[in-house]
Amino acid sequence: MSESIKYLLQEQDIPTHWYNLVADLPEPPAPVLHPGTGQPVTPDDLAPLFPMAVIMQEVSQDREIEIPEPVREALAQWRPSPLCRARRLERALDTPARIYYKYEGVSPAGSHKPNTAIAQAFYNKQEGVKRITTETGAGQWGSALALAGSFFGLEIEVYMVKVSFDQKPYRRAFMETFGATCVASPSDQTESGRAILKEHPNSNGSLGIAISEAVEMAAKRDDTKYALGSVLNHVLLHQTIIGQEALRQFEMADDYPDMVIGCTGGGSNFAGIAFPFIGRKLRGEQDIEVVAVEPANCPSLTKGKYAYDFGDTAHLTPLAKMYTLGSTFVPPGFHAGGLRYHGMAPLVSQLTALNQIAPRAYKQAECFDAGVEFAKAEGIIPAPEANHAVKAAIDEAVRCKETGASKAILFNLCGHGHFDMQAYTDYFAGKLYDQEYDESEVAMALAGLPSVATG
Amino acid sequence: MSESIKYLLQEQDIPTHWYNLVADLPEPPAPVLHPGTGQPVTPDDLAPLFPMAVIMQEVSQDREIEIPEPVREALAQWRPSPLCRARRLERALDTPARIYYKYEGVSPAGSHKPNTAIAQAFYNKQEGVKRITTETGAGQWGSALALAGSFFGLEIEVYMVKVSFDQKPYRRAFMETFGATCVASPSDQTESGRAILKEHPNSNGSLGIAISEAVEMAAKRDDTKYALGSVLNHVLLHQTIIGQEALRQFEMADDYPDMVIGCTGGGSNFAGIAFPFIGRKLRGEQDIEVVAVEPANCPSLTKGKYAYDFGDTAHLTPLAKMYTLGSTFVPPGFHAGGLRYHGMAPLVSQLTALNQIAPRAYKQAECFDAGVEFAKAEGIIPAPEANHAVKAAIDEAVRCKETGASKAILFNLCGHGHFDMQAYTDYFAGKLYDQEYDESEVAMALAGLPSVATG
Numbered sequence: 001m002s003e004s005i006k007y008l009l010q011e012q013d014i015p016t017h018w019y020n021l022v023a024d025l026p027e028p029p030a031p032v033l034h035p036g037t038g039q040p041v042t043p044d045d046l047a048p049l050f051p052m053a054v055i056m057q058e059v060s061q062d063r064e065i066e067i068p069e070p071v072r073e074a075l076a077q078w079r080p081s082p083l084c085r086a087r088r089l090e091r092a093l094d095t096p097a098r099i100y101y102k103y104e105g106v107s108p109a110g111s112h113k114p115n116t117a118i119a120q121a122f123y124n125k126q127e128g129v130k131r132i133t134t135e136t137g138a139g140q141w142g143s144a145l146a147l148a149g150s151f152f153g154l155e156i157e158v159y160m161v162k163v164s165f166d167q168k169p170y171r172r173a174f175m176e177t178f179g180a181t182c183v184a185s186p187s188d189q190t191e192s193g194r195a196i197l198k199e200h201p202n203s204n205g206s207l208g209i210a211i212s213e214a215v216e217m218a219a220k221r222d223d224t225k226y227a228l229g230s231v232l233n234h235v236l237l238h239q240t241i242i243g244q245e246a247l248r249q250f251e252m253a254d255d256y257p258d259m260v261i262g263c264t265g266g267g268s269n270f271a272g273i274a275f276p277f278i279g280r281k282l283r284g285e286q287d288i289e290v291v292a293v294e295p296a297n298c299p300s301l302t303k304g305k306y307a308y309d310f311g312d313t314a315h316l317t318p319l320a321k322m323y324t325l326g327s328t329f330v331p332p333g334f335h336a337g338g339l340r341y342h343g344m345a346p347l348v349s350q351l352t353a354l355n356q357i358a359p360r361a362y363k364q365a366e367c368f369d370a371g372v373e374f375a376k377a378e379g380i381i382p383a384p385e386a387n388h389a390v391k392a393a394i395d396e397a398v399r400c401k402e403t404g405a406s407k408a409i410l411f412n413l414c415g416h417g418h419f420d421m422q423a424y425t426d427y428f429a430g431k432l433y434d435q436e437y438d439e440s441e442v443a444m445a446l447a448g449l450p451s452v453a454t455g
Numbered sequence: 456m457s458e459s460i461k462y463l464l465q466e467q468d469i470p471t472h473w474y475n476l477v478a479d480l481p482e483p484p485a486p487v488l489h490p491g492t493g494q495p496v497t498p499d500d501l502a503p504l505f506p507m508a509v510i511m512q513e514v515s516q517d518r519e520i521e522i523p524e525p526v527r528e529a530l531a532q533w534r535p536s537p538l539c540r541a542r543r544l545e546r547a548l549d550t551p552a553r554i555y556y557k558y559e560g561v562s563p564a565g566s567h568k569p570n571t572a573i574a575q576a577f578y579n580k581q582e583g584v585k586r587i588t589t590e591t592g593a594g595q596w597g598s599a600l601a602l603a604g605s606f607f608g609l610e611i612e613v614y615m616v617k618v619s620f621d622q623k624p625y626r627r628a629f630m631e632t633f634g635a636t637c638v639a640s641p642s643d644q645t646e647s648g649r650a651i652l653k654e655h656p657n658s659n660g661s662l663g664i665a666i667s668e669a670v671e672m673a674a675k676r677d678d679t680k681y682a683l684g685s686v687l688n689h690v691l692l693h694q695t696i697i698g699q700e701a702l703r704q705f706e707m708a709d710d711y712p713d714m715v716i717g718c719t720g721g722g723s724n725f726a727g728i729a730f731p732f733i734g735r736k737l738r739g740e741q742d743i744e745v746v747a748v749e750p751a752n753c754p755s756l757t758k759g760k761y762a763y764d765f766g767d768t769a770h771l772t773p774l775a776k777m778y779t780l781g782s783t784f785v786p787p788g789f790h791a792g793g794l795r796y797h798g799m800a801p802l803v804s805q806l807t808a809l810n811q812i813a814p815r816a817y818k819q820a821e822c823f824d825a826g827v828e829f830a831k832a833e834g835i836i837p838a839p840e841a842n843h844a845v846k847a848a849i850d851e852a853v854r855c856k857e858t859g860a861s862k863a864i865l866f867n868l869c870g871h872g873h874f875d876m877q878a879y880t881d882y883f884a885g886k887l888y889d890q891e892y893d894e895s896e897v898a899m900a901l902a903g904l905p906s907v908a909t910g
Binding site: 008 | 883
């Protein structure tokens with residue numbers, strides 16, 4: 001083997017600590033506010049929904065937070081994930097760039113989501129919780145939490161948006177294989193679900209409704225808590241294991257990325273790969289360009305406003321300062337369901353406001369072009385979300401060819417597309433077109449931002 | 456990490472040679488016969504269909520055959536595959552057994568099939584072939600060859616059984632992503648296809664018809680050859696990389712299996728894991744029990760006859776001596792489509808006749824019970840074929856609990872179930888039942904065996 005294409009660590013090399021970006025920020029994050037009082041939320045405010053260990057991570061300022069040994073052992077089922085050098089793609093593009101990808105699709109759920117699902121399940125189990133509720137759209141997060149629940153002996157109850165529940169029976173079967181309960185939302189099991197069904201008996205559901213149902217169930221039962229798969233600080237923290245592994249793998253490769261790329265929906269896979277590198281930059285250790293790629297039809301970072309907003313459509317959550325298109329904005333449908341969120345993680349938003357991240361938006365058809373080019377060269381069919389990162393990496397590599405620059409480009413291949421083949425079927429049938437988002441809807445949603453946002 | 460659960464080799468540890476069991480057999484394999492003359496087929500007879508390098512491997516008696524460097528480099532995309540210790544499953548079963556599985560689902564096509572697809576594509580490319588035709592049933596083999604064609608710049612034309620083509624659009628999209636052409640069989644592109652369509656315009660197709668179409672296309676075009684995904688000696692040879700890696704990984708684990716288990720359809724994944732261990736046994740180096748698991752409703756090894764038979768329903772192939780249910784027998788439908796074959800690889804058949812392999816048959820529902828139990832403990836949803844091996848491993852581990860024996864059990868987890876979730880959906884809906892095979896149909900098929908078979 002003349003040229004390495006994979007950099008593999010052993011299971012004992014799984015990082016022992018998560019990296020907390022907050023410790024290296026030039027200014028502390030804007031506080032999360034209680035929507036009623038406008039005052040910062042306290043750990044006690046969140047206690048009905050999350051275990052205390054998770055809440056303390058949410059507000060921690062420590063640079064390193066130890067990963068419990070049972071979490072490392074569960075992650076060892078698939079971690080460390082490989083860092084791959086895309087030599088075949090480089091040859092196909094005839095580029096002087098060195099393209100690397102961290103492949104998170106090796107997890108049993110097929111994406112990076114189990115990195116935090118495992119941790120959250122562990123802390124819930126440790127604090128005596130019996131059941132975790134959550135919502136899922138396309139099913140990636142629900143699948144990850146189902147897996148984690150199975151590993152730690154917790155009941156998992158997933159409220160799945162009804163239209164997806166009906167369209168994606170395989171994701172439901174995946175969750176049920178791990179013993180989780182998957183309920184079409186709106187359901188008749190919650191007050192919020194029943195209220196919707198009373199008014200709209202044939203409701204297709206929405207992520208906002210599903211969140212309401214999951215939160216309601218968690219809040220009203222002592223043995224039950226709630227889990228979220230992105231956006232919050234502790235979720236991003238748990239994902240930093242990705243970038244930390246990559247740092248060690250670049251040492252093995254005797255290289256260092258000039259640019260790191262991730263796709264961004266809520267922000268967790270992006271943060272996972274990028275934060276450890278951004279931390280080194282903020283500490284003055286090593287410079288790097290950072291690119292966040294979002295869908296052109298849900299462009300929170302490139303077209304949104306940096307302001308206080310709700311995390312959900314139904315306005316049950318606290319207010320967070322973030323780039324947002326307005327919590328009442330409903331993005332048009334596209335296949336990268338994991339990127340269909342009106343806001344952006346507060347930490348990713350803050351870094352963008354600080355010009356530490358260059359955001360970029362692509363339409364879905366050009367992302368699928370890139371994904372298919374990648375698959376043909378590298379053998380892996382990316383998830384539609386990951387195609388956004390692939391597109392940016394290929395664009396950069398082509399630019400290197402034009403300029404002759406030999407950059408090292410790293411991107412996060414956050415998941416495979418095995419459960420998204422309908423999207424590829426549509427693509428090959430020429431049925432993949434972009435439904436443009438409505439700028440006036442965004443303007444209206446932004447006009448309706450809560451008043452604290454003006455501060 | 457107190458206890459290892461994965462034994463990982465680096466890409467430079469990919470074996471440099473395939474292991475050829477023929478060298479260690481107590482007697483040479485029965486020759487493959489020309490159905491017209493009854494005489495052994497010559498390399499020249501096979502030259503229209505296969506590249507000469509592959510034909511020479513088919514008849515080779517050398518113990519070791521060097522793996523070309525470009526094949527090793529292509530395999531390095533995912534190989535070596537992990538050897539995993541199923542510690543969570545052991546705890547769930549409360550067994551003193553040590554359960555190991557070699558996980559072939561890490562390949563981009565999700566199964567062991569690319570191990571031979573890559574090698575066959577390489578040899579075809581080397582001999583100037585432009586196009587490879589093949590057939591596929593459920594789609595695993597077609598997917599693997601599509602991937603290999605993409606790596607080596609070959610056109611791949613897959614004749615996919617029409618009923619599967621219609622029912623499994625995702626497998627088709629998978630192949631098309633890698634640039635392969637996927638044609639519903641019977642098609643109007645071949646004489647054999649047109650003949651069938653003339654008589655049965657709404658034919659659902661069959662593997663036999665698809666083979667006929669693929670072989671016809673390969674035979675009539677100089678730049679085109681044909682590839683098979685199982686049964687033949689060279690295919691089994693290419694899979695021995697699995698067992699060879701496992702041997703090295705057991706050294707890392709400081710252990711050695713008492714029993715090795717594989718599911719058997721055509722025999723290739725079974726041969727891949729088992730032959731290197733059987734070779735050591737045949738050479739008197741180390742004893743081992745070997746279990747081949749087949750579906751109860753296509754029981755070639757446990758209920759078939761060891762005789763000369765055709766490889767296909769349409770009787771276009773040469774005659775091989777193997778355990779067979781009769782080439783005209785059509786097995787009832789079940790979800791483990793990869794095990795739905797009337798015969799068994801000649802080398803696996805010979806070992807079974809020599810009592811070197813203990814065959815065993817299971818019904819599909821009990822295999823899914825085992826697969827779900829495995830998934831809950833280990834996080835991986837096995838393919839329906841692999842569930843047969845899982846079932847045997849769990850049965851053995853439970854027996855160890857009863858007897859107190861602390862055996863080391865190795866099985867081949869030959870693929871994941873991401874493209875088989877409909878089977879799991881049926882299972883959870885209680886719709887998974889066995890359609891019993893018809894013994895009188897087998898008796899009739901066996902009565903019709905070609906006359907040479909009596910010799």
